[in-house]
Structure formats: C-alpha cells, structure tokens
Amino acid sequence: MSGASEPISDANANESAQARRKSPKWTTDQNLVLLSGWIKYETDSMVGRNQKSEAYWSKISEYCNEHCSFDPPRDGASCRNHFNYMNKKLSKLTGAYDNARRIQQSGWSENDVMAKAIELYSSVDPSEFPFDIEVYKKQCELEERYIVHRFRERQKKIEEDHTSRSKRKYFKRDHVAVSQRLIGDYFANQPTFDAQMFRQRFWMRKHVFLRIVGDLSSSDNYFTQRVDAENKEGISPLEKCTTVMRMLAYGVTANAINEYIKIGGTTALECLRRLCNGIIRLYEQEYLRAPTQDGLQKILHVSEMRGFPGMIRSIDCMHWEWKNCPTAWEGTLNDINVLDRLPVFDDVEQGNTPRVNCLVNQRPYDMAYYLADGIYPCCPTFVKSIRLPQSESDKLFAKYQEGYQKDIERAFGVLQARFKIICEPARMWEISDLAIIMRSCIILHNMIVEDERDTYDQTL
Structure with a gap:
C-alpha cells in the first residue's frame, strides 16, 4: 500500500508545482x-x-x-x-x-x-x-x-x-557688400583664396559646390536672389549655401556664421533645413541607391581579391549623441534594435537578394553575405569572427575578418572627420532635423567621393 501511494503523491506535487509556476x-x-x-x-x-x-x-x-x-x-x-x-x-x-x-x-x-x-x-x-x-x-x-x-x-x-529676457533687435546687415566680399574671396576669376584653400574650407571642389547651388536655385525659390519691400537685395544663394556648408563641415552654432556672412541664427537654421531637404530631394535617387549590377560585380571582385568571395559589404552602427534628448528616451537604442528598424534586409525577407556564385572551402554558395561584429545575431547573411581562435587557420581567419570588417568604421571616421556636425552632440530639437542632416551628409560625402575618386591612392 505504501509503495502504491507514493507515485500519487508525487504526481499531485508535480501538478501543484506547475500550477504555482504558471x-x-x-x-x-x-x-x-x-x-x-x-x-x-x-x-x-x-x-x-x-x-x-x-x-x-x-x-x-x-x-x-x-x-x-x-x-x-x-x-x-x-x-x-x-x-x-x-x-x-x-x-x-x-x-x-x-x-x-x-x-x-x-x-x-x-x-x-x-x-x-x-x-x-x-x-x-x-x-x-x-x-x-x-x-x-x-x-x-x-x-x-x-x-x-x-x-x-x-x-x-x-x-x-x-x-522674455531679451527682445528682438534689428541689426543692419549689408548683404550686397557681403555677397561681393564672398565672391571676391572664393568665386571670382582671380579669387583671394585658391582652389586648394576652397577645398580645405568647403570640403569639396568648387564645381561641385556650384552645381549644388545651381540645382537648388532652379528647384527652390528660397535659394534665389530676392528684394524686400524697400527694394533692398536679400541674402544671395551663395551666402545661404556657404552658411550651411560651414555649419556642416565645422559643426559651429548658427550664430557663429553671423560675423562673416551676416546671417542671423534663425535664418541660418532655416537655410540648414531647406538645403538638407533640397539635397535629399535632388540627389537621393542617385547617391543613396542600391548598387547597380556593374557596381555589385566590382564590389564582389574586390572582396574576392581580399579573400572573401561573395561578401558585398560590412555592417555596423554609428552613434550620434543627441544633446537635447528626453531623459525617458536615453539608452533606448542600441545596435540590435536599430538593426530591426533598418530596411537593409527587406530584400532578404522578400527573396530579392543579389545572387552570387562563389566557392568557400570547396562548397558552392549562391547568396551574398555581410561582415559583422560578434554582437549581431547569428544568421546566414552575417559572417562573424571566431571567438577565442585556437588553430592557426582560425587565427588567420579572425585576423582578416576583423581587419576588413573595420572598413565600415573607417568609413564612419571619414564621414565624421568631413562633417563635424555629426561628430559633436546634436543641438537640434526635432528628430526629423537630425534625420535630414545625417542623410544629406551621406549624400554629400558620396558626391565628393565620386568627384575625387581618381585622385585617391589605389595601391592599398
């Protein structure tokens, strides 16, 4: 009897434990x-x-x-x-x-x-x-x-x-004299500062900057020379675009441009928003598109020469501090949940990924992949390094993977060095302003790279 009653008590105990755990x-x-x-x-x-x-x-x-x-x-x-x-x-x-x-x-x-x-x-x-x-x-x-x-x-x-602390004051700004001085410094036939100095201060060649000014003037009435009610000439397109380029390249505040360009802080911020939206509207389809078939073949060729056949790019996350971020939102974004919000893998989910044919360890593969850090999840599209490699082959693979995966961080470093505004804490109030600033900086970076690609050292 005692032996028969023990399993019943054990079953009741298990059921009560499951009820407590549920x-x-x-x-x-x-x-x-x-x-x-x-x-x-x-x-x-x-x-x-x-x-x-x-x-x-x-x-x-x-x-x-x-x-x-x-x-x-x-x-x-x-x-x-x-x-x-x-x-x-x-x-x-x-x-x-x-x-x-x-x-x-x-x-x-x-x-x-x-x-x-x-x-x-x-x-x-x-x-x-x-x-x-x-x-x-x-x-x-x-x-x-x-x-x-x-x-x-x-x-x-x-x-x-x-x-309430400070009433708005009127400052007399001679925009005609400012425009003439700006043209004499950089845009005249014999300017005060040569092309090399222009490249150092604007981070782009002169013809690229004039292309942007011309396209904005023809597509947006805001970037045109206008007169006020007293028939006085307003701010010229060169002044507005120069103001924005100084803010993007040097990360200065809106009021810091007032001494040279004679533009107030509110007007400078308005120029910044207008120019960033104009750059996205005009050049996004060309400079933020996915690589074409010819471009993809070039990328695959370079990757194969470096020892990673089938690799199309590296993936990583760049952090940009927001000075005016609400306290409740601090620390809510990281590499993982940012990756979940990106449209990078929409084509992967829809089955529209670029098809490649490559051999890795004598095995054929037909899907491209990315080099990633160890923090990212394990999936077929990510190739991560080997943690604590033991054999010589594993150490060699980890060395090359970690070295080539740093290409994306080098690209981030070049982008931040070129545009100081995304290197320092953002001072804007709206998230939409931060988004257009980042997108416009990437577009401008790609335009500069396309224009100066022939001058880069190709031996590396």
Missing part, C-alpha cells in the same frame, strides 16, 4: 495600467532613471495594484517580466508598422496602414500574443501625454523664457 494571464486593462505606471515612473522629474531596479519595479507594482484589480496581487518581479515580454512584441510590431509606412500606397488611411502592419507582424512572428488596435491607440495616447507632451512643454518654456 503565472496568471494579464487582461487588456491590466496591460494598460502597467504601461501607464512604467511611463509615470520612467519620466519622474525628481527621480527618473536614477533608482535601483527593485525599488523602481516595486513602485510600478504598487501603482498597478492600486489602479486595477489583480488576483493575486502583482509583485515587482511579475511586472518586470511581463513588461519585458510585451516590450519584445511591441518592438517587432513597431518594425512592422515602419515597413507598412514605407510601402504605403496612395489612398491608404491610417487604419489601412495599421492593418498592413498587423499582416506583416503576423507573417513574421505568428505567436499567441494578442494584438488589439484599440490597445495600441491607447498606448500611443499615453506616450503622447506623458513623454512627447512634457518634452514639448519643456521646449516651449525654454523658448518663452529666452524671448
């Missing part, structure tokens, strides 16, 4: 309360992120138990685990929503975009996580209320305080 399900209202508690204590003006994890999640659990009924009451560990679970799913949904935005067709409403995002999300991650559009909208409202709204109020308060 956490209760969270309802939609409970999820919203958890998100609102996280937003409240994440953006706390007194403490913020400067608190220990146990105390932080203990406050959130108390907030959840106070504003919603839980059976049994939730503790800090339960709230933290469930939030991490939701955060992974919402990050994937955000990526699907960005992809839906990129393929948005004419006539689509916001509901159509959201429906496409849900379709993409379901095809990529068919899990048991329930998604509700109403819950998503409520979460967006919470973020708008607690994060974006507070950020805009802080910006508005700073601007109002600055306006």
Whole structure:
C-alpha cells in the first residue's frame, strides 16, 4: 500500500508545482495600467532613471495594484517580466508598422496602414500574443501625454523664457557688400583664396559646390536672389549655401556664421533645413541607391581579391549623441534594435537578394553575405569572427575578418572627420532635423567621393 501511494503523491506535487509556476494571464486593462505606471515612473522629474531596479519595479507594482484589480496581487518581479515580454512584441510590431509606412500606397488611411502592419507582424512572428488596435491607440495616447507632451512643454518654456529676457533687435546687415566680399574671396576669376584653400574650407571642389547651388536655385525659390519691400537685395544663394556648408563641415552654432556672412541664427537654421531637404530631394535617387549590377560585380571582385568571395559589404552602427534628448528616451537604442528598424534586409525577407556564385572551402554558395561584429545575431547573411581562435587557420581567419570588417568604421571616421556636425552632440530639437542632416551628409560625402575618386591612392 505504501509503495502504491507514493507515485500519487508525487504526481499531485508535480501538478501543484506547475500550477504555482504558471503565472496568471494579464487582461487588456491590466496591460494598460502597467504601461501607464512604467511611463509615470520612467519620466519622474525628481527621480527618473536614477533608482535601483527593485525599488523602481516595486513602485510600478504598487501603482498597478492600486489602479486595477489583480488576483493575486502583482509583485515587482511579475511586472518586470511581463513588461519585458510585451516590450519584445511591441518592438517587432513597431518594425512592422515602419515597413507598412514605407510601402504605403496612395489612398491608404491610417487604419489601412495599421492593418498592413498587423499582416506583416503576423507573417513574421505568428505567436499567441494578442494584438488589439484599440490597445495600441491607447498606448500611443499615453506616450503622447506623458513623454512627447512634457518634452514639448519643456521646449516651449525654454523658448518663452529666452524671448522674455531679451527682445528682438534689428541689426543692419549689408548683404550686397557681403555677397561681393564672398565672391571676391572664393568665386571670382582671380579669387583671394585658391582652389586648394576652397577645398580645405568647403570640403569639396568648387564645381561641385556650384552645381549644388545651381540645382537648388532652379528647384527652390528660397535659394534665389530676392528684394524686400524697400527694394533692398536679400541674402544671395551663395551666402545661404556657404552658411550651411560651414555649419556642416565645422559643426559651429548658427550664430557663429553671423560675423562673416551676416546671417542671423534663425535664418541660418532655416537655410540648414531647406538645403538638407533640397539635397535629399535632388540627389537621393542617385547617391543613396542600391548598387547597380556593374557596381555589385566590382564590389564582389574586390572582396574576392581580399579573400572573401561573395561578401558585398560590412555592417555596423554609428552613434550620434543627441544633446537635447528626453531623459525617458536615453539608452533606448542600441545596435540590435536599430538593426530591426533598418530596411537593409527587406530584400532578404522578400527573396530579392543579389545572387552570387562563389566557392568557400570547396562548397558552392549562391547568396551574398555581410561582415559583422560578434554582437549581431547569428544568421546566414552575417559572417562573424571566431571567438577565442585556437588553430592557426582560425587565427588567420579572425585576423582578416576583423581587419576588413573595420572598413565600415573607417568609413564612419571619414564621414565624421568631413562633417563635424555629426561628430559633436546634436543641438537640434526635432528628430526629423537630425534625420535630414545625417542623410544629406551621406549624400554629400558620396558626391565628393565620386568627384575625387581618381585622385585617391589605389595601391592599398
């Protein structure tokens, strides 16, 4: 009898242990309360992120138990685990929503975009996580209320305080004399500073700069010579473009250009936004496109000569500090979740990757790959170095892989050395301004490389 009763007690014990390990399900209202508690204590003006994890999640659990009924009451560990679970799913949904935005067709409403995002999300991650559009909208409202709204109020308060302390003054600026001096210094038949000095100060040749000025003048009325109500000539296109190039190349503030070009800070920032948008509009299709078939063959040829047949490029992430970043957003981006938001692998998901034919270790391969750091996930398109290599062949492979993978970091270094504005902490307020500045700098860099490629040393 005793031997027969022992398995029954063990089974009951196992069932009770499984029941204890199985956490209760969270309802939609409970999820919203958890998100609102996280937003409240994440953006706390007194403490913020400067608190220990146990105390932080203990406050959130108390907030959840106070504003919603839980059976049994939730503790800090339960709230933290469930939030991490939701955060992974919402990050994937955000990526699907960005992809839906990129393929948005004419006539689509916001509901159509959201429906496409849900379709993409379901095809990529068919899990048991329930998604509700109403819950998503409520979460967006919470973020708008607690994060974006507070950020805009802080910006508005700073601007109002600055306006109240100093009234706007009128400064007499002789733009005609400034334009004549600028032409005499750089653009006359016999300028004060020669072509080499122009290249050092503008980081490009003169004909490339004049091409940009001409294209902007013909496509945007803002970059034309105009007169005011008193028939006085305004700022010339050369002055506006020179102002922006100085800000991009040297990373100076908007007011620092006032001494030479005689342009105020507000006008200089407006010129910066207009010129960056104009460069993206005019040259993005040519200088930010995917490589053509001929260009791809050249890349594959160079990669094969360096010992990596089938390699099309290296991949890495460059960090640009944002001085005015809200406290709640600090540290929210890294190499992994930035990679999830990039459209780099959209063609891989759709099966439109460039086909290559190469032999590696006497094995044929028909798909291109990237060289990457060890932080990136393991997938067929990434070739990473060997950690702690032991044999001589492994050490040799790790040496060459790590050396060639640094090409992308060298490219980042050249880009930052050429445009100091992306090397120093960004002082703009809007994320959209940071995006157009970075894209325009990359386009200008590619234009300069195309123009000066014949002068580079090809022996390396």
